[in-house]
Amino acid sequence: MSKHEIIPCERCSARIECKANSYTKCQCSGIQLTLNEVQYIAELYDGCLCIVCLHELQKEYRLSMCNHSV
Numbered sequence: 001m002s003k004h005e006i007i008p009c010e011r012c013s014a015r016i017e018c019k020a021n022s023y024t025k026c027q028c029s030g031i032q033l034t035l036n037e038v039q040y041i042a043e044l045y046d047g048c049l050c051i052v053c054l055h056e057l058q059k060e061y062r063l064s065m066c067n068h069s070v
Contacts, residue, residue, distance in 0.1 A: 010047035011057075018048050027051045037061050 005018045019026035031054045033041070040061045041049070049057070 007048055009050040009053055010045045011049050011053040014050045014052070016048060016050045028054060031055060031058065033058060 004022075006015055007018050008014065009016055016027060028049070028051060030051050033054070037058050041054070041057050044057070
């Protein structure tokens with residue numbers, strides 16, 4: 001039995017184990033986001049996201065910033 005809650009990723013519905021009370025052991029600690037990236041993601045989603053979606057959203061944000069600077 002899992003000690004942490006199994007929840008769906010808000011973006012893709014993949015099942016993830018939420019370890020908010022043990023952040024350093026959580027899958028989302030595997031990505032470093034800038035404050036701007038965190039704000040961008042927070043504007044789109046309220047809940048937990050899987051590491052794959054976090055990487056995709058980080059890439060999406062960085063690409064949008066490149067397109068704005070052209």
